[in-house]
Amino acid sequence: MSTPRSRLRPRDTVRVAFSGLRARPLRAVLSALGIAVGIAAMVAVVGISASSREQVNQQLDALGTNLLTVAPSQSFVSTAQLPAASVDMVARLDDVESVSAVGIVPDAAVYRSDEIDPNQTNAIAVSAARTDLLDTVSATVASGRWLDDVLSAFPVVVLGSDTAELLGISRTEGDVQVWLGGEWFTVAGVLDPVPLAPELDTSALIGWPAAESLLGFDGAPTTVYQRVAEGAIDEVRTLLPATVDPAAPEEVAVSRPSDALAAQAATDETLTTLLLALGGVALLVGGIGVANTMVIAVLERRSEVGLRRALGATRAHIRRQFLGESVLLAALGGGGGALLGGAATAAFASSRDWPFALPVWVLAGAAGATIVVGALAGAYPAARAARMPPTAALSAV
Amino acid sequence: MSVTTAEPVIRLRGVHRRYPGRPPVRALDGVSLSVAPGELVAIVGPSGSGKSTLLNILGTLDRADAGEVRIDGRDVGALSDKQLSALRAHRIGFVFQQFFLSPGVSALDNVADGLLYTGLSLRERRRRAARTLARVGLADRVRHRPNELSGGQRQRVAVARALVGRPSFLLADEPTGALDSASGAAVLKLLHELHDGGTTVIVITHDHGVAAELPRQVHILDGRIESDETLELV
Ligand SMILES: Nc1ncnc2c1ncn2[C@@H]1O[C@H](COP(=O)(O)OP(=O)(O)O)[C@@H](O)[C@H]1O
Ligand SMILES: [Mg+2]
Numbered sequence: 001m002s003t004p005r006s007r008l009r010p011r012d013t014v015r016v017a018f019s020g021l022r023a024r025p026l027r028a029v030l031s032a033l034g035i036a037v038g039i040a041a042m043v044a045v046v047g048i049s050a051s052s053r054e055q056v057n058q059q060l061d062a063l064g065t066n067l068l069t070v071a072p073s074q075s076f077v078s079t080a081q082l083p084a085a086s087v088d089m090v091a092r093l094d095d096v097e098s099v100s101a102v103g104i105v106p107d108a109a110v111y112r113s114d115e116i117d118p119n120q121t122n123a124i125a126v127s128a129a130r131t132d133l134l135d136t137v138s139a140t141v142a143s144g145r146w147l148d149d150v151l152s153a154f155p156v157v158v159l160g161s162d163t164a165e166l167l168g169i170s171r172t173e174g175d176v177q178v179w180l181g182g183e184w185f186t187v188a189g190v191l192d193p194v195p196l197a198p199e200l201d202t203s204a205l206i207g208w209p210a211a212e213s214l215l216g217f218d219g220a221p222t223t224v225y226q227r228v229a230e231g232a233i234d235e236v237r238t239l240l241p242a243t244v245d246p247a248a249p250e251e252v253a254v255s256r257p258s259d260a261l262a263a264q265a266a267t268d269e270t271l272t273t274l275l276l277a278l279g280g281v282a283l284l285v286g287g288i289g290v291a292n293t294m295v296i297a298v299l300e301r302r303s304e305v306g307l308r309r310a311l312g313a314t315r316a317h318i319r320r321q322f323l324g325e326s327v328l329l330a331a332l333g334g335g336g337g338a339l340l341g342g343a344a345t346a347a348f349a350s351s352r353d354w355p356f357a358l359p360v361w362v363l364a365g366a367a368g369a370t371i372v373v374g375a376l377a378g379a380y381p382a383a384r385a386a387r388m389p390p391t392a393a394l395s396a397v
Numbered sequence: 398m399s400v401t402t403a404e405p406v407i408r409l410r411g412v413h414r415r416y417p418g419r420p421p422v423r424a425l426d427g428v429s430l431s432v433a434p435g436e437l438v439a440i441v442g443p444s445g446s447g448k449s450t451l452l453n454i455l456g457t458l459d460r461a462d463a464g465e466v467r468i469d470g471r472d473v474g475a476l477s478d479k480q481l482s483a484l485r486a487h488r489i490g491f492v493f494q495q496f497f498l499s500p501g502v503s504a505l506d507n508v509a510d511g512l513l514y515t516g517l518s519l520r521e522r523r524r525r526a527a528r529t530l531a532r533v534g535l536a537d538r539v540r541h542r543p544n545e546l547s548g549g550q551r552q553r554v555a556v557a558r559a560l561v562g563r564p565s566f567l568l569a570d571e572p573t574g575a576l577d578s579a580s581g582a583a584v585l586k587l588l589h590e591l592h593d594g595g596t597t598v599i600v601i602t603h604d605h606g607v608a609a610e611l612p613r614q615v616h617i618l619d620g621r622i623e624s625d626e627t628l629e630l631v
Pocket of ligand 2: 448449
């Protein structure tokens with residue numbers, strides 16, 4: 001009669017591996033902790049940067065990426081201006097959907113009152129603004145109102161968000177005035193921060209006609225904003241300098257503010273890499289911890305190995321048991337770590353009002369890394385257990 | 398029943414086993430032994446006489462340096478490690494002095510583990526385990542864990558685990574060694590009952606009192622068989 005082979009079902013392999021961990025739950029949890037920390041760090045780092053990117057993407061979706069800005073290239077010359085005809089010239093280009101502009105009023109400053117020493121300068125720029133500025137740069141009014149054609153002719157000002165804060169102004173009911181270029185201007189409104197044109201945040205914006213009639217503004221813009229048809233951005237970009245200033249196109253700089261926003265989100269890449277590396281180190285240390293636990297487990301359980309061999313386990317069964325135990329241990333840590341990292345991402349994102357984003361590849365990667373670490377950590381102890389002669393295993397009591 | 402006509406379960410011829418050292422230890426020095434199906438045999442000898450070494454070889458946990466070992470008619474020396482594992486899974490039931498039960502596991506699952514490496518489903522393993530526990534008189538202790546059982550009951554669980562796979566023979570190493578005399582007697586009585594039911598049982602012991610109760614006694618000393626007596630009990 002022939003003897004059938006020894007056989008351990010895959011399901012029983014998992015069961016046996018699991019029962020090994022369950023016998024010492026505290027030790028299992030403690031040795032899985034290192035891996036949990038490593039995986040949590042990596043998941044959180046990737047999750048937080050993905051959430052931040054998602055936030056920028058959503059912002060860009062809302063703001064649009066088709067805004068181009070034209071300004072004099074020698075920005076260090078404070079008086080640098082663009083030709084007065086710039087706006088009309090740009091508006092004539094085929095693919096330009098809308099144009100607006102601001103012009104800094106030279107030598108005009110703004111103060112809370114006329115009693116403040118004019119030599120005490122601040123960083124606030126007084127600019128003449130066209131009434132279509134708000135739509136073109138996707139700016140919104142936080143309180144009060146924006147300049148219209150009527151208001152633009154009067155000493156009325158709308159403050160950028162930083163300007164309002166600097167001057168300590170929060171009310172816009174029409175009775176608040178500021179001392180601007182030697183005249184009293186009534187505050188009509190305050191803007192929200194303008195992500196695509198942050199220079200407006202530190203500006204005090206007045207009507208174009210008022211600037212000309214009250215402050216002697218010469219009507220030359222310092223920045224021209226234009227929305228361009230999505231497919232023609234590069235083309236318009238190359239046309240703009242010569243369009244704005246045919247005489248000196250090299251003195252005109254064109255930029256795309258959405259690029260700067262996207263770049264801002266990308267600047268934390270080095271930090272992300274560093275934190276990922278740290279997470280990797282934690283994972284490695286965790287793996288060593290698991291290996292150590294497994295080596296001890298094999299030594300402690302010599303008689304169990306002997307018994308299993310006596311019950312008919314092959315060397316491969318013993319190896320699989322300990323390998324499975326090691327992978328399960330690592331998976332325990334990996335699963336806990338992924339939950340922890342996901343929770344940290346969610347908490348961080350919600351604290352910043354970001355959307356929650358956790359790419360699936362991170363979770364797949366965490367699972368893969370966990371299995372690899374568990375298998376590597378368990379390989380040597382498992383091989384050692386499998387090599388133990390069954391007699392030595394049984395007599396070692 | 399006639400011992401000589403049946404194909405032996407175990408046949409050793411001129412088996413040697415030596416452990417390296419200075420001088421080397423001849424733990425088994427030309428042992429020849431035959432056990433027929435249905436026998437109840439005591440292998441008895443003082444400490445250091447080579448009993449455990451012989452048990453390891455009978456149980457295919459260890460290999461002889463020289464000589465022939467046949468288990469169920471198979472030449473063990475010609476079998477691979479894997480084939481030996483298969484032999485143990487299906488044909489040999491071990492009972493150890495220290496029981497070796499899994500602590501946090503019920504009697505039922507401890508016994509079911511005797512079938513773990515046969516590839517049977519957990520359900521089937523448990524079904525057979527329940528039946529075998531009843532056979533050793535522990536039908537009412539199925540859910541108990543080892544720490545909730547007396548020493549004698551634990552050893553009966555271990556016997557059930559050895560028995561559950563319907564092996565060709567039971568190999569019991571000092572099965573009463575860790576028990577008080579009453580529990581030890583109960584375990585011996587169980588082995589007798591199994592023998593009466595046709596199971597082949599080999600008991601290894603240093604205790605002459607235990608050996609005296611078994612029908613056949615093989616005395617071993619310094620790795621050699623000194624005497625092999627079959628008592629014609631009336
Ligand atoms: N692994 C081993 N290495 C070296 N010597 C051993 C080993 N196992 C047993 N021996 C020696 O072999 C002899 C027989 O031992 P053993 O079979 O354990 O006898 P018993 O079980 O009858 O006490 C003893 O002298 C013992 O010291
Ligand atoms: Mg011994």
